Amino acid sequence: MDGVHIAIGPGDDGRIVLVDPADPAAPLAVVDPEGLAGAVAELEPRSPRWVWSSTRSWYPRLLDAGARVERCDDLALGAAILDHSADTAAARAADGDESPAWLERLRQAALDPVAPGAASETAALFELGDFSHADESAGHPVAEPGIGEVLAEHARQQRLAAASARPRAMRLLLAAESAGALIGAELHAAGLPWSRAVHERVLEEELGARPRAGAKPARMESLAAEVRLALDAATVNLDSQVDLLRALRLAGIQVDSTSRWELREHDHPAIEPLVAYKKLARLASANGWSWLDEWIVDGRFRPDYVPGGTATGRWATSGGGALQLPKLVRRAVVADEGWTLVVADAAQLEPRVLAALAHDERMAEAARGRDIYRGIVDAGVVETRDQAKVALLGAMYGATTGDSGRLVPRLARAYPKAMALVDRAAAQGERGGVVTTNLGRSSPMPPETWRLAQQRASQPDASAIDERRARSVARDWGRFTRNFVVQGSAAEWALCWMAGLRTRLARFEPAGRAASRSGPVFEAVPHLVYFLHDEIIVHTPAEHADAVGAAVEQSAAEAGRMLFGDFAIDFPLDLSVVDSYALADA
């Protein structure tokens, strides 16, 4: 089904071997590291699936050299799935081979932060031509496995996928995960177009002029003075939680924390300027001038994406806070001249995924069209859209108290299949079991604290406190597994969506008129520049915007079919074509 594979890895002499795993005795090429990109480009027209230890180790250098690949098999990411999936448990027990140790080293390296703009940034994961003498203790570079080890691991993973409980689903998951790895590297290489001027304007509007190094912005200083006056606390340090809490209490404001939502419940002249101060402090420290200096290079934001970086399969990022860009600074995401942004997000992705996972036809019916919450109201389950929303989120997150907890039972009566699915997942987690996503990613085992708490509660002399504690810890883990199946399956949908879109974008003809500043691989073609769980941005020559929008829609529909077959569930998108991210309306 899969066509030709070509594995890449260092040979004994440090040169790089490119070889078809089906014909390991006859390498297709043996090249010096400098010759790798050329060799890959030469073989790429055969549409191979490139097999390598990890995309992070190999692909950035290829992109730097102008070589893009269509498909790969990322062994580090594949092992993370295969070695823990319930669907491969029997296959692993039957298979003699262990997961090799080098995979764990690569996994650790993937989580190490890489300094932005560092000269050797993209090559930092290992030294070219020095695979065998890598110094592990220094973090980088990491010892690369030799070509023989790569071939052996590839064979092991093929065996496990073939012998898994659902081979088709597992192969799709592995392919999607690997496509995600390619996309993560390409997002970094292309970068998110970023206007320093617009960002500076936002900062000046909010904070005032850039302060000298070490000083606080003027707007923050004046708000701090107001707070100190209102609290009658001339020296309180607003950045110190301990200090601030004491001052608030001395001023008669009985709070247990300094969080915004708790402050807002009190009526006192200090509250408004304090909340305003906190908002500005957050902006200044997270996305202020020093963030700009550190992260925006040549008009691009290049965060370090970590595909598969979380337990559920959602991505993580390391450095730059790319997945937490405040709405306020999204104004600075601006397309190049002659280019535009196609911004799309999947509307209410997780409830729709839940309906499909559970084959809950009534919930799928409510999800028909644009707004599932409105659909739930129209079905007479609750009175208002807001009630539908908190009830549904409560069902997926395991809320037991408050408005949400009270509304969940009504949802359960109307949508018993969906509710049963998340309740089963929660029950499984509470007793320490594992749950599995739509395609086969399994949840981790519960933490040590879970085991200890249950053990203590089962002793003959266990106290009521021990038992309460054990139930509480169990329920915590149950909420995690409850959410895991939905969040993890939604992450799979997003990967399939994005992978399909990437393939479609690769077929666009280069645009003649305007080159972007996205580097040699992307300067003339539409390309992904951002991904945020259920949202993407494509940077495209303006003339292709409509066609890109169509490709985004087609990819979403295709992802739904790939994951859920004939089950009738819509995945509508909110899609806009805009010059600035802030103008996209979700």
Next chain:
DNA sequence: CGGCGCGGCGCC
């Protein structure tokens, strides 16, 4: 001095 846990808060 660096490492680390915590509170708080940004995003989904």
Next chain:
DNA sequence: AAAGGGCGCCGCGCCG
């Protein structure tokens, strides 16, 4: 407004 799940980053303050 949060709540209930997943994250990363910041500053603070404690520790060795």
